[in-house]
Amino acid sequence: xxxxxxxxxxxxxxxxxxxxxxxxxxxxxxxxxxxxxxxxxxxxxxxxxxxxxxxxxxxxxxxxxxxxxxxxxxxxxxxxxxxxxxxxxxxxxxxxxxxxxxxxxxxxxxxxxxxxxxxxxxxxxxxxxxxxxxxxxxxxxxxxxxxxxxxxxxxxxxxxxxxxxxxxxxxxxxxxxxxxxxxxxxxxxxxxxxxxxxxxxxxxxxxxxxxxxxxxxxxxxxxxxxxxxxxxxxxxxxxxxxxxxxxxxxxxxxxxxxxxxxxxxxxxxxxxxxxxxxxxxxxxxxxxxxxxxxxxxxxxxxxxxxxxxxxxxxxxxxxxxxxxxxxxxxxxxxxxxxxxxxxxxxxxxxxxxxxxxxxxxxxxxxxxxxxxxxxxxxxxxxxxxxxxxxxxxxxxxxxxxxxxxxxxxxxxxxxxxxxxxxxxxxxxxxxxxxxxxxxxxxxxxxxxxxxxxxxxxxxxxxxxxxxxxxxxxxxxxxxxxxxxxxxxxxxxxxxxxxxxxxxxxxxxxxxxxxxxxxxxxxxxxxxxxxxxxxxxxxxxxxxxxxx
Numbered sequence: 001x002x003x004x005x006x007x008x009x010x011x012x013x014x015x016x017x018x019x020x021x022x023x024x025x026x027x028x029x030x031x032x033x034x035x036x037x038x039x040x041x042x043x044x045x046x047x048x049x050x051x052x053x054x055x056x057x058x059x060x061x062x063x064x065x066x067x068x069x070x071x072x073x074x075x076x077x078x079x080x081x082x083x084x085x086x087x088x089x090x091x092x093x094x095x096x097x098x099x100x101x102x103x104x105x106x107x108x109x110x111x112x113x114x115x116x117x118x119x120x121x122x123x124x125x126x127x128x129x130x131x132x133x134x135x136x137x138x139x140x141x142x143x144x145x146x147x148x149x150x151x152x153x154x155x156x157x158x159x160x161x162x163x164x165x166x167x168x169x170x171x172x173x174x175x176x177x178x179x180x181x182x183x184x185x186x187x188x189x190x191x192x193x194x195x196x197x198x199x200x201x202x203x204x205x206x207x208x209x210x211x212x213x214x215x216x217x218x219x220x221x222x223x224x225x226x227x228x229x230x231x232x233x234x235x236x237x238x239x240x241x242x243x244x245x246x247x248x249x250x251x252x253x254x255x256x257x258x259x260x261x262x263x264x265x266x267x268x269x270x271x272x273x274x275x276x277x278x279x280x281x282x283x284x285x286x287x288x289x290x291x292x293x294x295x296x297x298x299x300x301x302x303x304x305x306x307x308x309x310x311x312x313x314x315x316x317x318x319x320x321x322x323x324x325x326x327x328x329x330x331x332x333x334x335x336x337x338x339x340x341x342x343x344x345x346x347x348x349x350x351x352x353x354x355x356x357x358x359x360x361x362x363x364x365x366x367x368x369x370x371x372x373x374x375x376x377x378x379x380x381x382x383x384x385x386x387x388x389x390x391x392x393x394x395x396x397x398x399x400x401x402x403x404x405x406x407x408x409x410x411x412x413x414x415x416x417x418x419x420x421x422x423x424x425x426x427x428x429x430x431x432x433x434x435x436x437x438x439x440x441x442x443x444x445x446x447x448x449x450x451x452x453x454x455x456x457x458x459x460x461x462x463x464x465x466x467x468x469x470x471x472x473x474x475x476x477x478x479x480x481x482x483x484x485x486x487x488x489x490x491x492x493x494x495x496x497x498x499x500x501x502x503x504x505x506x507x508x509x510x511x512x513x514x515x516x517x518x519x520x521x522x523x524x525x526x527x528x529x530x531x532x533x534x535x536x537x538x539x540x541x542x543x544x545x546x547x
Contacts, residue, residue: 124512127546142533146523152442156514170425173440174495177433184415185391188398191373198366209357212281215369216386220283231367237313239365251320255355256307263404275385285386293382307352377466381474385432392431421447445504445518467491486539501530
């Protein structure tokens with residue numbers, strides 16, 4: 001086992017201590033945190049994690065389950081059983097079979113040292129705008145940042161902007177577009193919405209159709225990080241086989257239906273290991289390896305590949321596959337007789353082809369994705385492009401727009417207009433931010449995060465709980481060194497394209513005030529230097545009491 005880094009040792013030690021704690025009736029804030037400005041970074045990080053767990057347990061005990069927000073009902077048990085990090089790999093499966101949760105979420109929604117149930121923002125002072133400008137202005141002039149740069153910081157408690165430079169400029173947002181996609185999807189379809197994949201059979205026939213509903217997390221895997229929480233093709237095959245056997249059917253023809261989506265499947269960037277073809281039917285995001293996040297080789301026809309795997313699972317359950325129309329009217333035929341092709345060789349089972357289920361088709365079985373809130377968390381933590389494009393299309397469906405790139409873009413725009421957030425100059429060419437035609441402003445990104453952090457909008461809670469934690473999880477796991485003031489305190493969505501770097505998220509300053517920020521820059525030539533400059537800005541907000 002490799003040697004643990006100091007911050008990892010701290011985290012592991014805190015986790016062991018927490019597992020020894022008695023059941024909590026209310027969270028207790030360590031006395032040392034009453035003046036966090038005097039603490040060293042690692043102490044603040046460990047303390048913040050401790051407070052996050054304590055508040056999670058206390059808040060869950062006092063308030064009970066979270067429903068529309070997507071917070072799982074067993075948060076208290078999960079928090080007591082896990083290490084102090086929290087907020088990582090949501091939906092990946094908790095140890096001991098306990099439901100997943102985001103135990104550090106309440107410390108995101110409230111400043112450090114603010115008891116659960118206290119007014120949003122607590123009694124900590126709001127940063128002085130001039131003092132904050134004195135800290136951020138020099139950092140925003142860093143040569144590593146491109147010729148176009150903008151920044152906005154909003155006090156989450158009051159909604160007041162406490163810093164802004166070029167905040168209304170519409171720039172290329174890259175993957176921070178996913179924040180807008182998340183808010184639009186949760187607003188239109190709902191945090192509890194689940195995406196169904198189903199099978200149907202056409203009347204008076206043995207023609208079974210696998211119907212895609214747009215779930216990119218549908219899995220064909222028996223094991224893996226999401227195999228226990230995602231909808232399973234194997235389970236769908238078992239349910240379908242049971243229904244067919246109840247009907248006296250042992251052999252079927254099989255096809256698949258992707259007609260829910262319209263327009264181009266190929267993203268404008270072309271074939272790319274960062275996402276597969278956008279299809280209403282896929283398994284494991286069309287990945288050709290065993291990965292669950294990040295770049296990977298992708299299928300050239302994810303729907304056909306998923307259907308082929310499903311056919312194999314059906315056969316494992318004792319259901320034979322035949323060509324369409326071959327066994328019509330003979331439900332009991334087990335297909336034991338060999339069929340010979342040319343040269344006397346036995347024909348392989350026919351592969352499923354595309355079709356469209358009719359309105360008269362009868363339901364056989366279905367499986368459902370985790371709730372949209374969990375998909376949002378997974379998308380934001382890992383910057384998952386496949387989930388982002390799927391959520392954009394769920395927004396289009398809920399908004400009664402064409403389920404295509406164009407329709408999804410219009411639907412996202414329409415949903416955000418309802419939220420009355422600043423949309424000047426914005427353009428949503430896709431849901432993932434891979435398209436350089438996307439435009440957004442730092443003002444919009446900060447406004448969306450402030451709305452998501454507002455307790456008045458619990459349906460958006462997963463937008464903040466899904467943000468990567470600096471130095472701990474997701475796309476920020478390697479971005480913050482252990483001695484950075486932002487480590488464990490900054491939670492933010494990253495955005496990176498060639499020449500484009502963005503960072504937008506939440507931070508708790510040393511006075512215990514929750515702030516949201518958005519930093520954007522284009523025309524960068526050194527991505528690592530640009531990322532470091534943005535990270536320093538977020539860390540500066542964390543370190544600054546600014547009174």
